[in-house]
Structure formats: C-alpha cells, structure tokens
Amino acid sequence: MRDEQNQTARNFVEQVVALAPALAGPRADGLDRFAKAGLPSTRAEAWKFTNLRGLDKLTLGPAPDAATVTVDAIPTALDTPAPRLVFVAGQYRADLSRVGDLPDGVVLTALTGETAPVAGDGPFRALNSALSSHGAALRVAAGVKLTSPVELVFIAATAGDKAALWNPRIIIEIADGAEATVVEHHVGANAGTYISNVVADVSVGIGARLHHYKLQAEGLDAWHLANVSTHLAQDAVYDTFVLNLGARLARHEARQVLDGTGIEARVSGAYAITGNQVSDITTLIDHAKPHCTSREVVKGVIDGAARAVFQGKIVVRPDAQKTDGYQLNRALLLSESAEINSKPELEIYADDVKCSHGATAGELDEDQMFYLRARGISRDAARVLLIGAFLDEALDEIIDETVRAHFRAQAEAWMGAR
Amino acid sequence: MSLIEIKNLHATVDGKAILKGVDLTINAGEVHAIMGPNGAGKSTLSYVLAGREGYEITEGSVTFDGQDLLSMEIEERAAAGLFLAFQYPVEIPGVSNTTFLKEALNAIRKTRGETPLDAMQFLKLIRAKAKDLSMNDEMIKRAVNVGFSGGEKKRNEALQMAVLQPKLAILDETDSGLDIDALKIVAEGVNRLRGPERGMLVITHYQRLLDYIVPDVVHVLANGRIVKSGGKELALELEAKGYAEFGVTEAA
Ligand SMILES: Nc1ncnc2c1ncn2[C@@H]1O[C@H](COP(=O)(O)OP(=O)(O)OP(=O)(O)O)[C@@H](O)[C@H]1O
Numbered sequence: 001m002r003d004e005q006n007q008t009a010r011n012f013v014e015q016v017v018a019l020a021p022a023l024a025g026p027r028a029d030g031l032d033r034f035a036k037a038g039l040p041s042t043r044a045e046a047w048k049f050t051n052l053r054g055l056d057k058l059t060l061g062p063a064p065d066a067a068t069v070t071v072d073a074i075p076t077a078l079d080t081p082a083p084r085l086v087f088v089a090g091q092y093r094a095d096l097s098r099v100g101d102l103p104d105g106v107v108l109t110a111l112t113g114e115t116a117p118v119a120g121d122g123p124f125r126a127l128n129s130a131l132s133s134h135g136a137a138l139r140v141a142a143g144v145k146l147t148s149p150v151e152l153v154f155i156a157a158t159a160g161d162k163a164a165l166w167n168p169r170i171i172i173e174i175a176d177g178a179e180a181t182v183v184e185h186h187v188g189a190n191a192g193t194y195i196s197n198v199v200a201d202v203s204v205g206i207g208a209r210l211h212h213y214k215l216q217a218e219g220l221d222a223w224h225l226a227n228v229s230t231h232l233a234q235d236a237v238y239d240t241f242v243l244n245l246g247a248r249l250a251r252h253e254a255r256q257v258l259d260g261t262g263i264e265a266r267v268s269g270a271y272a273i274t275g276n277q278v279s280d281i282t283t284l285i286d287h288a289k290p291h292c293t294s295r296e297v298v299k300g301v302i303d304g305a306a307r308a309v310f311q312g313k314i315v316v317r318p319d320a321q322k323t324d325g326y327q328l329n330r331a332l333l334l335s336e337s338a339e340i341n342s343k344p345e346l347e348i349y350a351d352d353v354k355c356s357h358g359a360t361a362g363e364l365d366e367d368q369m370f371y372l373r374a375r376g377i378s379r380d381a382a383r384v385l386l387i388g389a390f391l392d393e394a395l396d397e398i399i400d401e402t403v404r405a406h407f408r409a410q411a412e413a414w415m416g417a418r
Numbered sequence: 419m420s421l422i423e424i425k426n427l428h429a430t431v432d433g434k435a436i437l438k439g440v441d442l443t444i445n446a447g448e449v450h451a452i453m454g455p456n457g458a459g460k461s462t463l464s465y466v467l468a469g470r471e472g473y474e475i476t477e478g479s480v481t482f483d484g485q486d487l488l489s490m491e492i493e494e495r496a497a498a499g500l501f502l503a504f505q506y507p508v509e510i511p512g513v514s515n516t517t518f519l520k521e522a523l524n525a526i527r528k529t530r531g532e533t534p535l536d537a538m539q540f541l542k543l544i545r546a547k548a549k550d551l552s553m554n555d556e557m558i559k560r561a562v563n564v565g566f567s568g569g570e571k572k573r574n575e576a577l578q579m580a581v582l583q584p585k586l587a588i589l590d591e592t593d594s595g596l597d598i599d600a601l602k603i604v605a606e607g608v609n610r611l612r613g614p615e616r617g618m619l620v621i622t623h624y625q626r627l628l629d630y631i632v633p634d635v636v637h638v639l640a641n642g643r644i645v646k647s648g649g650k651e652l653a654l655e656l657e658a659k660g661y662a663e664f665g666v667t668e669a670a
C-alpha cells in the first residue's frame with residue numbers, strides 16, 4: 001500500500017468513489033484498489049515530471065447521455081470508408097458506427113455493460129477495471145489479413161460545468177499470422193472538462209502484424225490518461241504511433257513485452273503543444289527474448305508555456321542476446337517558457353546487444369530561418385516548413401501511407417493555427 | 419537610374435565595427451565586382467543588405483529600387499528583387515529543394531500580385547532551369563543542400579537565382595568550390611540573367627571569374643570601406659600586386 005505522502009488529489013479520488021455505482025466482485029475490488037492506492041504524486045519515480053494535482057480542483061459529475069448529443073463530423077484518417085466504432089462521451093453509438101462486411105475471422109464488437117476486469121498495476125488500470133462500461137474489441141483469427149483499417153473513434157461531450165469521467169476499454173487480439181491496422185481517434189474540440197481514462201490491451205501472435213495508430217486531439221480542458229499494454233509473440237511486427245495534440249494533460253503510457261524471438265517493435269510518436277498543455281509519453285520496451293529489434297522515435301514541438309515529458313525505458317533481459325534497440329527523442333522549443341523533461345533509460349542485462357539512444361532539445365535554427373526568408377518566404381511560412389521537417393522525421397515512422405499523410409495534415413493544421 | 423545606392427554605411431557586430439563607411443552605387447544594367455582581403459567585410463556587407471539579424475547599422479543608408487532597404491524585413495527585400503547567393507549555403511534537412519523553391523517563388527509572386535504557379539508549372543520551370551545548370555532531377559528533389567558537395571551547393575545557389583530572377587543579385591564567392599567546367603556553367607547562368615533592368619554585385623577573390631562575368635566596375639573593399647574603384651583592369655592589377663598598398667594589416 002502506498003504511503004499517504006506519495007498520494008495526490010485525494011479529493012478527486014473520493015469524488016470518484018462517491019459517484020461510482022454499486023459494484024460487486026472484481027469491479028468492486030478494482031475500485032477498492034484505486035481508492036487505497038490513490039493517485040501517484042510527483043514523488044513516485046514514474047510520475048516525477050507529471051503532476052496530477054490539478055485533478056483535485058475538478059468537480060465531478062455524470063457524463064451526458066450520448067443519445068442526446070449531436071455529432072456533426074466523425075474524424076477519420078482514411079480516404080475510403082472503413083469499419084468503425086464510435087463512442088460519444090464514453091458511450092457506444094451504434095447509429096454512428098459501421099461494422100458490416102467484415103471478412104470471416106474478423107470480429108469487431110462494441111463492449112457495453114460489464115466489461116471484463118483488466119489486470120496490471122497502477123491506479124488508472126484499477127479505475128478502468130472498476131468502472132469501464134464501454135469499449136471496443138477487435139479479434140482477428142489466425143492467418144486472416146484485414147485489408148481495411150479499423151477506426152475507433154472517441155468523441156467527447158460534456159453537459160454543464162461538472163467534469164465527466166469515462167473509462168474506455170480497447171482489446172485488440174491479432175492471432176498468429178494475421179494482420180490488421182487500427183486507428184484510434186480521441187477528439188473533443190469544443191467539449192468542456194472531462195477525463196478520459198483509456199486502457200488498451202493488445203496481443204500480436206506469432207508472425208502477426210499490427211499497425212496501431214492513435215491521434216489524441218482531446219479538448220484543451222481535458223485530461224487524457226491512456227495505458228496500453230502490448231504482448232508480442234515470436235516474429236510479430238508491431239508498428240505503433242501516437243500523435244499528441246490535444247488535452248490539457250495527456251499521458252500516453254505504453255508497455256510492450258517482446259516475448260519471442262525475431263520481433264520487430266516500432267514504438268514512435270510526436271506531439272505539438274502550446275499554452276499550458278502537458279504531453280507525457282512514457283514507454284517501456286521490454287526485450288525478454290533474443291534476436292529482436294525495437295525502434296523508437298519521439299519528437300515534438302513545444303510552444304507557449306507548455307511542457308513535454310518523455311520517459312523511454314528499454315529493458316534487455318539476460319536472455320535477450322542480439323537485441324537491437326534504437327531510441328531517439330528530440331524536442332523543438334518555440335518559446336522561452338516551453339519545457340521538456342526527457343528521461344531515456346536503458347537497463348541492459350545481456351552482453352551481446354546493440355542499443356543506442358539520443359536526446360536533444362533545441363530551438364529553430366537562425367541560419368535556416370534567415371536562408372528561407374532571404375528567398376522570400378515569410379517568417380511564419382519558414383517556421384511551418386522547419387517545424388514540419390522536424391516532425392516528419394517522427395511521422396515518417398508510420399508505415400501506413402494514408403494514415404501518415406493524415407497525421408501530417410493534423411500537425412500542419414496545428415502549425416497553421418499557432 | 420540607380421538600382422542600389424549605399425551611402426556611408428557603418429555596421430557593427432557585437433560592438434565591433436566591421437563596415438566603416440561603405441559608399442557604392444550600382445545602376446540598372448551594371449555588373450560590379452568587389453574584391454578584397456579576407457575579413458575585409460565583404461560578406462558582412464552582403465548580409466547587411468539581405469537583412470540578416472545581429473548587425474547594428476550605426477550610420478548610413480541604403481536605397482534599393484527607390485525604397486529604404488534597411489527598414490524592410492528580410493523576405494520583403496527578397497520580394498523587392500534582392501538576392502544573395504550565400505558564401506556558405508545553409509543545409510535544411512527534411513525540406514526538399516523543390517518544396518523550398520516553389521514556396522519561395524510563389525511567396526515572391528504573391529507579393530508582386532502575380533498568380534502562384536501550380537505544381538506542374540513549377541516542375542517544368544525548375545527542370546528547365548536545372549538543365550541549364552547541368553543539375554539532374556535527383557538533386558532538385560533532395561533536401562536543400564544536405565549532403566551536397568561544396569560545388570553542388572554553389573550550383574544550387576545559381577539555380578535559385580535563375581528561378582527567382584532577381585533585380586539585384588549579390589554573389590558572395592559563388593566561384594569558390596566550383597571546378598573549371600562548373601565555373602563556366604554558373605557564369606553562363608549569371609550572364610543569362612544580365613539585362614538592362616538588372617544589376618549584379620559579384621564578390622570574388624579571383625580574377626578568373628571576371629573573365630566570364632565581365633564587370634563594368636571593380637571595387638576594392640578593405641578594412642570596412644571601398645578604398646579603390648576602377649575598370650575591369652583593376653582586377654588584373656590586384657591579382658598581380660595583392661592588397662599591400664591598401665594597408666590591410668593596419669589595425670582597425
Ligand atoms: N559575429 C561576429 N563577431 C565578431 N566578429 C565578426 C562576427 N562576424 C564577422 N566578424 C568579423 O568581421 C570581419 C569581416 O568578416 P566578413 O565575413 O565580412 O569578411 P569577408 O570580407 O567576407 O572575408 P572572406 O574573404 O574571408 O570571406 C572579420 O574580421 C570577421 O571575423
């Protein structure tokens with residue numbers, strides 16, 4: 001049990017407990033674990049750069065009934081219609097979703113009502129385990145290649161000035177030799193204050209491939225807390241990317257276990273933030289078996305008084321000889337008060353491995369700015385070119401070209417709006 | 419009509435006086451060359467004219483095509499027709515030559531009230547200009563100056579000049595780093611741009627370039643000032659005698 005001193009936002013925790021419905025069994029246990037553990041303070045090593053105290057200032061209330069919310073546009077990262085599940089204020093909206101015409105062996109279901117409890121540590125997993133009532137599950141049977149991507153769309157909506165909390169659950173299971181692409185959208189353009197506490201459990205079977213992309217464009221008063229846990233089997237390819245643009249505070253915590261030989265894990269991301277936003281990308285790449293490669297490129301642009309956190313831990317277990325790990329983290333600071341906290345961590349217990357990491361933070365290059373402007377390009381356009389080029393190095397990690405172009409356009413829109 | 423009129427220009431960098439009263443007038447249709455010892459202030463003059471930050475103008479004025487040049491933004495100067503071919507071109511990873519030049523040309527066209535070129539029109543233009551300079555398609559697709567050899571970078575400057583068609587081109591040692599054939603190709607490119615409405619300021623250390631780009635006037639810049647001006651024969655004279663007579667070792 002956690003020492004009282006290491007907890008923060010007790011008021012928030014108590015409100016959550018008070019508002020929770022009557023629970024039984026493992027869900028009640030989850031709530032109990034959450035209440036006891038509380039939220040980590042910045043004294044906890046994993047949270048030392050991200051302060052959750054602001055949650056305490058919120059007054060929680062119920063989410064609006066999704067059926068009453070009008071949705072004008074459903075975001076997509078694709079050029080052609082694809083299967084999708086749409087959630088509004090954390091609740092499934094069948095009328096906006098599209099699940100017909102899936103090939104045999106592909107099951108895409110909306111989880112409603114009691115979702116199965118999730119395993120794993122941490123208060124947010126416990127909270128999701130206790131309260132999650134909506135979510136998405138994609139299961140692809142062995143050898144089936146799903147050509148069309150699947151989109152999971154979470155659209156925020158609030159009513160009144162109380163903060164709503166929802167706990168989406170995502171399950172992705174790609175069986176041996178199968179392949180799929182999943183794009184998550186978390187959007188909340190004009191929504192008020194809310195907390196989206198997402199838990200995703202992913203497994204990729206032997207020789208299977210999963211492209212898993214996420215666009216986080218929550219409203220600017222939102223708290224986005226995501227916890228992704230991925231299990232990779234022998235020869236699996238996992239290509240994942242998160243683009244953090246929205247939320248007042250977003251923490252994307254992703255843990256991947258490379259539990260077989262010959263796995264290729266590509267765990268990358270980008271962010272562009274301003275004002276008082278906080279973007280936290282915390283990853284763990286756990287090389288448990290030999291002959292695997294992992295590649296991680298995380299880059300971001302920080303303007304205003306925004307702050308970014310990158311914590312990237314790579315563990316190479318004693319067994320994991322011939323591991324090839326690469327990690328790059330770069331931040332571009334556009335203002336004097338912009339800040340980055342970067343913590344790369346290599347824990348290597350095997351001796352025959354190749355692991356490299358690099359972290360840099362800098363400003364726009366004055367010589368480059370001068371050169372572009374001397375050719376007639378305005379200051380703003382020159383900045384857009386340079387920022388775009390900077391982010392491209394991360395966005396280029398996205399294997400799917402359509403999604404890459406769409407994410408690029410989102411980043412460009414951010415640059416144009418600043 | 420004078421295209422550019424530089425009067426008594428003084429500039430300092432970090433409190434250190436570099437330009438100490440430069441007077442220079444270039445009329446439309448003329449090509450001027452500036453020669454001078456290392457550290458004389460030639461590049462400083464070209465940067466000050468292009469509007470680079472970090473220089474303090476303590477005295478003097480510059481009128482370009484009837485406008486007060488020193489009060490203009492960097493990009494406004496470019497749009498007004500001023501072009502600097504850099505002594506040390508800057509590398510811009512992640513931005514392709516094509517994107518860069520299209521953005522530049524269309525920005526300039528926009529300020530001039532002209533319609534922007536679409537992708538096809540632009541590609542046609544840049545291909546033709548690149549061909550004139552014996553540059554291949556691969557080079558125009560690459561990131562700006564990244565991995566370019568010294569000579570390729572200079573050629574790329576010449577390409578930009580050919581695409582942007584400036585009124586006044588300042589070439590800061592565009593010849594250095596070019597092999598003999600490239601020198602001819604680039605000089606031909608410069609000569610193609612010569613015309614009754616345009617002017618050029620060619621900064622060089624070598625008479626050789628001036629065999630190809632024959633100047634109307636040659637100036638010697640030493641110690642932050644123009645200390646001598648003459649016809650094209652002055653360049654030959656300097657090549658023979660060096661800069662000793664201008665007391666270049668004299669402390670500032
Ligand atoms: N930021 C700076 N701080 C101090 N001195 C500077 C700075 N920039 C330039 N200088 C000095 O100004 C002087 C003029 O430099 P400039 O580059 O204009 O010379 P140049 O005539 O172009 O020389 P070269 O023929 O070698 O290209 C040099 O003595 C140089 O060291």
Ligand SMILES: [Mg+2]
Nearest residue numbers: 460461462505
């Ligand atoms: Mg120079």
